[in-house]
Amino acid sequence: MNYRKLLCFLPLIALITSCSVLPKKDAFEATSTKVSLAVLGTKERSFRKTDFETVGIPVLKKPVALNYSVHNFTEDLFKEYTNMSSGQPAPVVKYVDSLENKPKFVVLEIMDKVLLLSQLNKDVNRTSRTYIKNRPNTKIITGVRMVLTAEMKTQLKAADALYLTSNKRNKNIVLLYKKERQIGTLSLDNSFAFGYKMASFCWDISEEKQVRLGALVGDGERCSQKMLRDPKKLEERRIQEYLSF
Template sequence: MKLKLFLLVTTLCFMSCSPLKKWQNVESKTAGLGAIGEATDDLFTKGFRKVGEPKLSTPISVHIHSVPFTKSSYSKYKKYKEHLGEEVNVQFNDSLESAPRFFQLRITDIVRLKQDLNREMNQVMLDYLEDDPGLELLTEISLVSDTPQESILTKATQAQLIQKGDRVYLEVRNNGTFIQLETSIMEIFDYETAGFCWQLNQRSRPEISTILVNGQSCPKGTEKKAKKLDVSFDYLKL
């Protein structure tokens, strides 16, 4: 009887007390720049399932670029709106001299972000990244914003990701004033992700060595899968 009770409690704790549940951002399940998750591509749509987001100790620089729609990018945006069952308000015709525009936001301070990912405050997140090599970092997003946000993004002279409470926001400098925006509520219709390379630190614990961007491969001495670093990896975690 005691054994059955122990097994029941253990099972319930595994389901409800897992580190992932503590790591997940309960306020927002929508992916924004800097989120961790997995691609959900299919034949018709390209998506990203957010699992959580890292904690940031310092601002992370972001580049904002206003880009004219092309046939390819407009097709992605149209499929995104159709997938949501919403009307496509942006009209595109490649014969027009001036095409409608959208924004691309890209994380540029990869080194500083990697340092934060390896900090103790993100240990729970690292544990899940170690166990699931399919999880990736959302490093670039293409989006359409509403009119007030569009003006702010267009005039922004500086942008960065910041931690405020339990949330990560995009902070932009506009006419000498810093304004906080939440990218997850904008119309994100395309994205780029980055995987990770791993190495053992001085304590023989796995840490992120490289964030893979622009089709990079893992440098020599690092591994795409953390568990390949050492055959005794599973014992080191005990």
């Protein structure tokens, strides 16, 4: 073995290895427009941010489980929050990099995506589903970064489980649970979302040979081989299979 050649290749191997463990791109995008969990819409890119234009709110008859986590502001995220909240009625946040106790924000994410898709396929959401079918680039908000009021923080601390559902006015609210018992509700109207995560829809064909929403994938990700982003192509495939049978 030529050890000189091996030594020449070591820096290249180290570079390749280091590239393989690069941190993943942040799935959240900055926004200056009002967003909320589970709403449908389209994104509009600009130089500094990606604004989200809401076009519809699906009806959630069954509560969808949420994941809730608390995070410290970093300097970059605080700048993002400051830029997005400028001129808007957002909670006041003070950040000093030298202080050990940093201000915090929360992340709410839809955890039970299977149940969410099941409800989107129900008759009550036929209008929303038709809209998605005609506009395959439609997205759904699956996560938000938020700054809460002091009252909302107190409410969340008392709960050990959160669920998203629709009230009688078909407006999404958060149900607060403690030891499997509902202890309250939370409206997100007074919160301020300065970042959001989107998902795209994939369509498949059910066992009853009906075209339906089959999966949610991260923004920019591809559907599996059996699913398609455009449902009209699936309908064409179903017709061809029926004619060839």
